[in-house]
Amino acid sequence: MIYKRTSLLIIIMFTLFVVFGASNDSKTVHAFSSQVIQQGAVGDDVIELQARLQYIGFYNGKIDGVFGWGTYWALRNFQYEFGMEIDGLAGQTTKDKLVQVTNYDKAYVKKQIESGNKFTHYGGVDKNKQSSPPKSNNQSGAKQQPSNNNQASNSNQQGQATGGGPNVTAVNVPQGFSQNDIQLMANAVYGEARGEPYEGQVAVAAVILNRLESPTFPNTVSGVIFEPRAFTAVADGQIWLTPNETARKAVLDAINGWDPTGNAQYYFNPDTATSAWIWSRPQIKQIGKHIFCK
Amino acid sequence: MKRWILIALLAVVVAGTAFWGYQEHQEKNAILIQAENNYQRAFHNLAYHVDLLHDEIGTALAMNSDKRLSPQMVEIWRLTSEASSDVSQLPLALLPFNKTEEFLSQIGDFTYRTAVRNLDDSPLTDKETDTLQQLYKQSAEIEQELRKVQHIALEENLRWMDVQLALASDDDQGDNTVIDGLKTVEKTVKGFSETNVESSIIGTSAENHQYNYLKGSKEISENEALRISKDILKVKDPSKIKLSETGDGADVPLYTATYVSDDRRGYMDITKQGGNPITLLKSRPVGEKKISLNEGMENATKYIKQLGFKNMVLFQSSQYDNIGAFTYLYSQDGVRVYSDAIEVKVALDNGEILGLTAQNYMKNHRERSIPKPEISNSEAKEMVNPNVDIQEEFLAIIDNDLGEEILAYEFLGVYGDDTYRIFINALNGREEKVEKLGGSEINYAMN
Numbered sequence: 074m075i076y077k078r079t080s081l082l083i084i085i086m087f088t089l090f091v092v093f094g095a096s097n098d099s100k101t102v103h104a105f106s107s108q109v110i111q112q113g114a115v116g117d118d119v120i121e122l123q124a125r126l127q128y129i130g131f132y133n134g135k136i137d138g139v140f141g142w143g144t145y146w147a148l149r150n151f152q153y154e155f156g157m158e159i160d161g162l163a164g165q166t167t168k169d170k171l172v173q174v175t176n177y178d179k180a181y182v183k184k185q186i187e188s189g190n191k192f193t194h195y196g197g198v199d200k201n202k203q204s205s206p207p208k209s210n211n212q213s214g215a216k217q218q219p220s221n222n223n224q225a226s227n228s229n230q231q232g233q234a235t236g237g238g239p240n241v242t243a244v245n246v247p248q249g250f251s252q253n254d255i256q257l258m259a260n261a262v263y264g265e266a267r268g269e270p271y272e273g274q275v276a277v278a279a280v281i282l283n284r285l286e287s288p289t290f291p292n293t294v295s296g297v298i299f300e301p302r303a304f305t306a307v308a309d310g311q312i313w314l315t316p317n318e319t320a321r322k323a324v325l326d327a328i329n330g331w332d333p334t335g336n337a338q339y340y341f342n343p344d345t346a347t348s349a350w351i352w353s354r355p356q357i358k359q360i361g362k363h364i365f366c367k
Numbered sequence: 368m369k370r371w372i373l374i375a376l377l378a379v380v381v382a383g384t385a386f387w388g389y390q391e392h393q394e395k396n397a398i399l400i401q402a403e404n405n406y407q408r409a410f411h412n413l414a415y416h417v418d419l420l421h422d423e424i425g426t427a428l429a430m431n432s433d434k435r436l437s438p439q440m441v442e443i444w445r446l447t448s449e450a451s452s453d454v455s456q457l458p459l460a461l462l463p464f465n466k467t468e469e470f471l472s473q474i475g476d477f478t479y480r481t482a483v484r485n486l487d488d489s490p491l492t493d494k495e496t497d498t499l500q501q502l503y504k505q506s507a508e509i510e511q512e513l514r515k516v517q518h519i520a521l522e523e524n525l526r527w528m529d530v531q532l533a534l535a536s537d538d539d540q541g542d543n544t545v546i547d548g549l550k551t552v553e554k555t556v557k558g559f560s561e562t563n564v565e566s567s568i569i570g571t572s573a574e575n576h577q578y579n580y581l582k583g584s585k586e587i588s589e590n591e592a593l594r595i596s597k598d599i600l601k602v603k604d605p606s607k608i609k610l611s612e613t614g615d616g617a618d619v620p621l622y623t624a625t626y627v628s629d630d631r632r633g634y635m636d637i638t639k640q641g642g643n644p645i646t647l648l649k650s651r652p653v654g655e656k657k658i659s660l661n662e663g664m665e666n667a668t669k670y671i672k673q674l675g676f677k678n679m680v681l682f683q684s685s686q687y688d689n690i691g692a693f694t695y696l697y698s699q700d701g702v703r704v705y706s707d708a709i710e711v712k713v714a715l716d717n718g719e720i721l722g723l724t725a726q727n728y729m730k731n732h733r734e735r736s737i738p739k740p741e742i743s744n745s746e747a748k749e750m751v752n753p754n755v756d757i758q759e760e761f762l763a764i765i766d767n768d769l770g771e772e773i774l775a776y777e778f779l780g781v782y783g784d785d786t787y788r789i790f791i792n793a794l795n796g797r798e799e800k801v802e803k804l805g806g807s808e809i810n811y812a813m814n
Contacts, residue, residue, distance in 0.1 A: 106659075108658075108659030108661060108662070109659060109661035109662075110659070110660075110661065111659075111660055111661045111664065111684060112683070112684060113660055113683065113684035113685035113686055113691075114659065114660040114661070114684075114686050115686045116656075116686075118659075133784075134784065142781075142785075142786035142804055143784065143786070146758055146781060146786070149758070162661070243808060244687075244808065245685040245686060245687055246805065246808050247685075248804065248805055249805075251414075251415075251418055251514060251808060252514075252518070252808060253411075253414065253514060253517045253518055253521060254415070256518075256521045257411060257521065260521070270625075270627075270632055270634075271632055271634075271648065271650035272625070272632070272634040272648050272650075275648060293411070293412050293415045293416070294411070294415065295407070295408050295410075295411030295412050295415060296408065296412055298408075299404050299405070299407055299408030299411070300408075301401070301404075307404055308397075308400070308401070308404075309400070310400045310403075313524050315524075319650075322650075322690075325687055325692075326648070326712070326722065329692050329710055329712070330694075330708070330710040330724050330726070330727070331646060331648060331710070331722060331724045332646070332724070332726060333623075333634060333636065333646055333648065335613065335616075335617050335618055335619075335621065335636070336618060337616070354616065355614070355615045355616030356614035356615065356616050357613055357614055357616040357617045358611065358612075358613045358614060358617065358621070358623060359611070360623075366614075366616050367616040
C-alpha cells in the first residue's frame with residue numbers, strides 16, 4: 074500500500090515537473106506572449122517590444138515597460154518602413170516581423186532593470202558601453218538611505234502604484250496628474266471616507282475634482298485639500314493615515330471621469346454636521362452616510 | 368473633618384489642573400496640525416506649480432502662432448510668481464533655497480519681457496528659443512527632484528514641523544530626507560523654467576447644452592428603472608437592488624440603484640427621462656492580470672455597442688495595475704467629437720466590465736450639422752510650428768476657450784522627445800489649442 078502511494082506521488086511529481094519544465098521552456102523559446110500589445114499597456118511584452126524596436130534604432134526612449142507615445146510612434150515607423158499596415162498595434166504579423174529582424178537579449182535587459190541601471194539596447198553596439206549604474210544614488214549619499222528603506226518596507230506596495238508590475242520602471246498616469254497628486258488625494262479620501270462604500274469614496278474624490286474646476290475654489294489638488302476648514306480629516310490630522318488600495322482606486326476612477334455625485338461641490342454627514350448653512354444647499358443625493366450638494 | 372475638606376479641595380485642584388493641562392495639550396495639537404497643514408499645502412502647491420511650469424514651457428515651445436504665444440508667456444509668468452510664493456511660505460529660513468527662487472524669477476523675467484513685446488512685429492529670436500529650450504530642460508530636472516522629495520514625504524509621512532526642528536538644531540540634519548532632497552533641488556537649479564498645462568480636454572462641455580438632448584422623452588417608472596438596472600448590473604434577484612432618487616440640486620433627475628452581495632458591490636445612475644445609464648461602478652477584488660489590454664478593449668467596445676452607443680471610436684487606453692481604462696469618442700462622419708466621451712473600465716483578470724461613465728456623452732450628444740472646412744489640410748499644417756513633426760491627423764470638434772464647439776484639424780506631432788496634440792481651427796486657421804501629452808512617469812515607489 075505504502076509502496077503504491079509513494080509511486081503515485083512520484084508520478085504526480087514527475088508530471089508536475091514535466092509540465093512546469095515545459096512551460097518554462099516555451100517561454101524562452103517563443104518571443105512575446107500571444108497577446109496583441111496596444112498603447113497604454115504595461116508589462117514584459119512592452120519591455121520586449123521597446124528593446125526590439127531600439128535594437129534597430131526606431132525607439133530612442135527609455136525601456137521602461139509602459140507603451141506610451143514614444144513607443145507608439147516607433148512602432149508606427151517600424152510598420153511603415155517594413156510595408157505593413159500602420160495601426161500602432163503590435164499584433165501577430167508585426168511581432169513576427171520584429172522577431173525576424175531583431176534580437177532580444179532578455180537576460181541583459183532584465184538584469185539592467187533589476188539593478189536600476191541606465192541602459193540602452195541598440196544592435197551592433199557593445200553592451201558594456203550601453204549601461205551605466207544609476208546616477209542619482211551616487212549624487213547624494215543621504216538619499217540612498219531612505220530609498221533603500223523604501224524598498225524593504227514597501228516591496229509589497231510596488232504593484233500597488235498606479236500601474237505597472239514588478240518589472241516595469243514607469244507607470245501610467247492620467248493626463249494632467251502626477252502619482253503624487255493621486256497619493257495626496259488618496260490620503261484625503263481615506264481620511265474622509267474610509268468607512269464608506271466604494272462609490273462613496275469615488276464620490277468624495279469627485280468632489281475634490283469638481284472643486285478644482287470651480288472658480289470659487291483653489292486650482293491645485295493640494296490647495297483644495299488643505300484649504301482651511303474645508304475637510305475635517307485635514308483639520309484633525311486623519312489625512313495622514315496611510316490610505317489603502319481602495320482609496321487609491323477610487324481616486325483613479327474619479328480622475329478618469331466617474332462622478333457619482335452629479336457634479337457636487339459640497340458634502341456633509343447629516344448626523345454630525347453642525348453648520349446650518351450646509352443644510353441650505355440644494356441637495357443632489359445621498360451616498361452612504363454623506364449627502365452631496367451643489 | 369478639616370483634614371477631609373483639605374483633601375477634597377486638593378483633589379479638586381488636581382483634577383482641575385489635569386483638565387486644564389489636557390485642554391492646553393489639545394489646543395496645542397490642533398494648532399500644530401494647522402501649521403503643519405499650511406506647510407504641506409505650500410509644499411505640494413510648489414511641486415504642482417513646478418509640474419505645470421514644465422509642461423507650459425514645453426507647450427510654448429511647440430506653439431507657432433504668436434497670438435497664442437503671448438498669453439502662454441503670461442501664463443508661465445503667473446506660474447513662476449505662484450511658485451515663488453509657495454517657496455516663501457515654507458519654513459526654509461535656515462536653508463539656502465535662494466537659487467531656486469532666483470531660477471523662478473529668471474523665468475518670470477524672460478517670459479514677462481516676451482509677453483509684453485509685440486510678437487507679431489518681433490517674433491522670438493533663435494537665441495530666445497534656445498533659452499526657452501534650456502529652461503524646459505532645467506525645469507524638468509527640478510520637477511523630478513521635487514517629485515522625489517514629495518514622494519518620500521508622502522511615503523514616510525514626513526512633517527514640516529520636524530524639518531523646522533531639524534533645521535533649528537544642527538545636530539541631526541544628516542538624516543532628514545526632506546532637507547537633503549531640497550538641497551538636491553537647489554543644486555540642480557542652474558537656469559530657469561516652468562509650465563502649466565490644462566488637464567485632459569475630453570468632455571469639456573459647453574454649458575449651454577446640459578442634458579438637453581437626452582434620448583427618450585418619456586419618464587420611466589421605478590419598476591422600469593429596476594428592470595434596467597437589474598439587466599445592466601447583472602443581478603438575478605431584483606429585490607436585492609435598492610433604488611433611490613436625486614434631490615433638487617441635481618442637474619438632471621436620476622434613479623440610483625445599488626446592490627451588495629458578499630464582496631461585490633454595484634452602483635448605477637439612470638436618467639429618469641428615457642432611462643439612459645449614466646454611471647456604472649462595480650467593485651470587487653480583482654485577481655491577477657490574465658487578459659491583455661487589447662482583449663479588454665474588445666470587451667469594452669462590444670459592451671458599449673450592446674448598450675446602444677453607436678459610432679464610438681477608441682480615443683485612448685491605459686492599464687492601471689490589473690484594470691484597463693478606455694475612453695471612446697463619438698465620431699460623426701469621421702469627425703471626432705471630444706465632448707461626447709464615454710469611459711469604460713475593464714477588469715483584466717476575466718474581462719468583466721467594472722464601470723462605465725457616459726455623463727459627458729449624455730450632457731452633450733446630438734447629431735450636429737458639421738460645416739465644411741474652409742481651409743485645406745495643408746494650409747492648416749502650415750499654421751503648425753514647423754519644428755513639430757506631424758505624425759497623425761484627424762478632424763475634430765472641440766470646445767474653444769469660450770466654450771463654443773468648433774471644427775478643427777487635429778494634428779499629433781513630435782517635437783524633441785515629447786508628443787503634442789495641436790488643434791487648428793478649420794474655418795479660420797487659428798491655433799486653438801496645443802496640448803503636451805504625458806501619460807506615464809517614473810515609478811518612484813520602485814526606485
